Amino acid sequence: MAACEVCGNEYDGAFAVITPDRQEHTFDSIECAAQAIAPTCAHCDCRILGHGVQAGDKIYCCANCARNAGTDAVRDRA
Template sequence: MATCEVCGNEYDAAFTVITADGSSFVFDSIECAAHRIAPTCAHCGCRILGHGVQQGATVFCCASCAHAAGVTTAQDRV
């Protein structure tokens, strides 16, 4: 059995996620995976589980947060 890197649960159905940079993580749930590897909004701090909005290297959960942070050209993807 593998052990989740976030909660420490030993689980027979744990899974491994390999990120684009080659990092490898073991999780027992999508919730733990999101907690560990999902980016956070630069304005409100929520986890970004969808596409988000990016301005340069800065990521926001939505255009509203980007606008609140001063990014006037941000648009939500449609």
């Protein structure tokens, strides 16, 4: 059994995630995986579990956060 690197739970259904930079992480749930490796919004700090909105080198959870941070060229809907 593998132990989750976030909560420490030893679980026979744990799974590994390999990030683009080739780091391997072990988790027992998607929730723990999100807490460990999902990016955070540059404005409100929430975890981004979808595509998010990119402006330059920053990523936001939505166009509203991007606008509040000073990026006007993004929209949630066209």
